Amino acid sequence: MERTVNGLAARVPGPRREPYKGSFVYRYVEKTVHQALVQKLARLVSGLHAARLLLETGFLQEQAALQRILDEITEDVSFLSFSIILGNSEPSHKNYLDYFYQEEFDPNDVIVSSKERAMVPRKKIRAYLDRCLNGPKGSSKNLDASKTVSKAYSGFVHAASPQIMDMYGGVPPQFQMRGMHGTERQAEHRADLWNYFYRGIVAFSLVAKAFGDEELFVSIRNFEAEFLRETGSGYQSNEWPQE
Template sequence: MTKTSPYAQALNHMERIVNVLSMRVPAPKRVQFRGSFVYRHVEKTIHQALVQKLARMVSSLHAARLLLEAGFVQEQASLQRILDEITEDISFLVFSITSGESTPAHEKYLEYFFQEEFDPSEQSVSSTDRGMVSRKKIRAYLDRCVNGAKGSSKHLDISRTVSKAYSGYVHAASPQIMDMYGGVSCGFFMRGMRGTIRQAEHRADFWNYMYRGIMACCLTAQAFDDDELFVSIREFEASFREATSTDYQSNDWPSVDGIDNG
């Protein structure tokens, strides 16, 4: 991929969106932390949380793309597991704004999100207990928002299946590790899998995360009640989709001919 590739253009576009939206929330302030300071959003608003989540999303997309190009597809897939949760969290927060209904789960989510890892008044390095809104609860809420009050068990099953598969890359499960094995000498690829069918497959899969990143920006524009930004992102999304996919499937899905099976 070159600097002018559709993916590079999309990442640049997403960065600009984050920068625009970051100017619409109270800026981080210096907060004393032990003998120094850290930057924090002291107001702890839902819109500040959305900007932070978008920033981490774009950073992770950049990192996953670099790993992909170097052939480190196991590590790329681990980041995509993180991206799954980030994009779910963005939708979870956005829908509470656009629906006009914030639930106790949303309030707890924000409380836990902004919670400090370490007590700034203590010299001890031990971390504090961090609460968590369960992924099951977040996905059930999203399912109801998309599919109505009764939800869709099929949609939830798909989400759980994808999550479980990518968790195997994060936790280094045997089936995922064995994707690194093969080649002429039958060994483990430990310096990346460039030129193998695995890299080609993960390149095609990466399209989904790029597309979902664009749509996460689109949803967030709605949460900021910015119709002009929303329309511009939808226009960009359409051009990106036209340039890179067919029927929401990446044009990078490979032919096995002439590619090392790994």
């Protein structure tokens, strides 16, 4: 994945040094959709590395919160990629890129102050993806599933009580604040993380298609098939406890 990101980054105009408060920052000045896809993939790979490290040390609450971020990144990659692959870009795609590239702070302000950042509603992104995959009318079943997953992981992001209580246990029972290494919960979260690696591979294949690189697309799809054969069945990890 890292090699692919670096290869795709070499195909778009590179970041430039832009003056910023007596120093500089790197920015993509052209602000294209392909540059956005490269950046999203870079963050996706970084997030997968981080989630794996959190899993291995037993910090499962933090892993699950990060997976909510990965959910949105993979949706964003699909949202942008399909607009190129299918040639059906909508006003929401332009708005998304405008918001994505908007600076967080005004470099001309003496006092650093955050700018207001608008966002394309998540439900609009999911509805677009649903139409791409299921036709003009979409599928309420798929949308409901997406909302359910998002709500479940939101509980980890916002520290809701049911999710916090997942870290309570042991002998005597208490809050496990140094991770839950070696517990049944860790095994469950390991199996769950498989889905994010799989979806990451799918996201990369969509970006390859959006770049018009059929050879890369086929290569990634072949890797995806091998990944499924070696580690999963029925589109889920083999590590889930078998009944």
